[in-house]
Amino acid sequence: MGSDTGMPLGSANMADVAREAGVSIATVSRALRGVPGVSQATRDRIVRIAHELSYVISPEASALSKGSTGRVAIVMPHLDAWFYSAMLASMAPVLRAADLDMLVYQVEGQEQRAAFLRGLPARRKADAVIITALPMAQAEVERLDLMGVHVVVAGGSIRDHPHVQVDDLEAGRLAVSHLVDLGHRRIGMIRTSDTDGTTWSSDLLRVRAWRETLAGAGLDACEELLVTESYGVGAGGRAMGRLLALPDPPTAVFAYSDELAFAAMAHARSSGLRVPEDVSVVGMDGHPLGEQVGVTTVDQDVAGQGRLAAEMAVRLLAGEQVRDLDVPVRLVQRGSSGPATA
Amino acid sequence: MGSDTGMPLGSANMADVAREAGVSIATVSRALRGVPGVSQATRDRIVRIAHELSYVISPEASALSKGSTGRVAIVMPHLDAWFYSAMLASMAPVLRAADLDMLVYQVEGQEQRAAFLRGLPARRKADAVIITALPMAQAEVERLDLMGVHVVVAGGSIRDHPHVQVDDLEAGRLAVSHLVDLGHRRIGMIRTSDTDGTTWSSDLLRVRAWRETLAGAGLDACEELLVTESYGVGAGGRAMGRLLALPDPPTAVFAYSDELAFAAMAHARSSGLRVPEDVSVVGMDGHPLGEQVGVTTVDQDVAGQGRLAAEMAVRLLAGEQVRDLDVPVRLVQRGSSGPATA
DNA sequence: CTGAAAGCGCTTACAG
């Protein structure tokens, strides 16, 4: 690494490389990007000198002149729930392979969402934005159109933006039918209320599936069996507590996520109940811990959804057409659900 | 929102705003950034017009001329393990408050790490980089110095870069001493081997604590009791399986993380063992599920570490001095550990 | 195959 120019390592710009190589910066630019129009010898020399100078292209300057940022923004309401981190983890390698950087925004609650959309911050910071399972009110959704970047929706759908999702209605039916088939007559549902007052397709659809499946089986989907707790660590436990405290508690519960299911099960057990003998629990997602802990779930291939959403963004940036993708769900029966005994 | 200029919403640049307002772009720049030197009337008018035109500043152009990017890069080996996602989640609001964007890099394994450091990609893409619990070989560490940006280390330490960490030696001692105090004589340890061949302070220190604590108690820290599985979903289960298959299996196990502990417990139970009667398990982290599932752990306040690391990055960017921060750990006793019965 | 020059959209001394 002989920096014989005496300049601090890594502070070189394209002009320095050009000077050192005895060519114009236009030639350096072409050589380094690998575009045709440079002789192999010149290219080799430039590459070598750039390396010697520890030259790194300025993404800002590059972006400014070509008009694209080389970045994709990922927007999620939470970063620490498993669903979101699994999404993120599966998007990362796809974007990396396409040489795109990943800008991550945690946009939690209506206020932050409003601020995010008001500032339209992603518009000039990324070439595309992947909205992941973000609750949104109708008026907010409109703002999305103004962002002037490609929008991909993962884990849900928003108007006519291209999306990757599962059929949440089917997912909910799978879970609830499974419990109905096991002979349960009182079946509760647990969800969290980040979605307060806002439209979020997955949530609405799973609740609808719960209602419709119960109705279809001639069972009562009364409001007390649908408990909503605000998002947070204790949500699942509190929700289960409320259900179990009912005069006529459910013998089975469908939780919106596996993490809620884990907490619900733990709460039930610490209340002296056996799972599934006293109460059955079904979650949703396909959380890896679920296999170990033995939770019946509706697997929605989160990693697959993330990968596909990222690929969709990559395609859009390449100017290709994309079409909406539906990822199949499947019921995975494990120890947390069993026959109704009452 | 009357765009009376007829140009597509959001495509305006500073010159458009200037023209519309009848001022120079210099004045627009000052007005919009809130720097002094613009009359209130002019400022108000400019702000209004910018809003009407849905004007959003070009971060690229801004960054190029002022020489900073307004971004912080977060580098982690995994994004889907709880520890990392909790770190990320706690960094996000701090960076947001400082008006910094978060660029996330999942750098997994030696090959990707080498590529990351070879390209020094973060150097010009962010003003600071927060390295989170990333295993690194010595030679790789050297390259860090070349990045030409502020480096903060979270959840460990790397040479003399400012860091936020816990005392992993103490953490390990707390866990193992707890088991020794309960009367256990055969105490195993489970870890994962992302760290293969590389230096990662936390890992080395916790293993050392395990060895030293056992030695200090006159117990045998034989190699068969230290099991290393490559990182992944099944790691904890496989590791526990290996320990339990030993001719003389341990009666207690210290797992590097709570997630490993969950899996280890599940495996033990599915093997027909009771926890803690037949085997005690202690994890580390302070995973929220641990409270629900009843896992004894060494809480290392992950969210606190993430917050402090992000604050440290913000301070460095503000030109302030920072000093290394040590976050305290504490043993949280729960149901997964109990007296030795053998 | 190579270079001179315009342009991307800002910020920031420097003048007034």
Add this chain to the structure above:
DNA sequence: CTGAAAGCGCTTACAG
């Protein structure tokens, strides 16, 4: 308080 102009570091027609 305001503006003209240089400069940030690239990319990309356009010529040769």
